[in-house]
Amino acid sequence: MPSMYVNVSKMDQEKKDALVEKLYDAAMPVLKAPHIYTFVKEYETLYENGKPLADQKMVVINLEAGPTKVEKVDALAEAMQGAVQEVLGADKKLTVVYHDNALDRIAIGGKTIATAMAKKD
Secondary structure, three states, X not given: OOEEEEEEEOOOHHHHHHHHHHHHHHHHHHHOOOOOEEEXXXXXXXXXXXXXXXXXXXXXXXXEEOOOOHHHHHHHHHHHHHXXXXXXXXXXXXXXEEEEOOOOOXXXXXXXXXXXXXXXX
């Protein structure tokens, strides 16, 4: 199951809910997964080169999902950038880090997904 870890500055619950919904809408057509879990980590202050930034314009998403082609990751990043700007403003920039997780590298309930799937065959 894909997971998104979203790092953003503090925001009210309504805006956070809207952001997560838009990010899900952007990711679903590319990932085509039955479930996408999203974890939001809000920070008080963003630092650059050891100094606090007055203007908090950065959003970072670590996305863990199955293998996919570069073109799909590009499309995903572009759609997610649009979602961030739609909710948070045109000046916001998104960094997406895509973790390509193969089914033999992820375990749920003590077994890798590849092993669990092989037993169903």
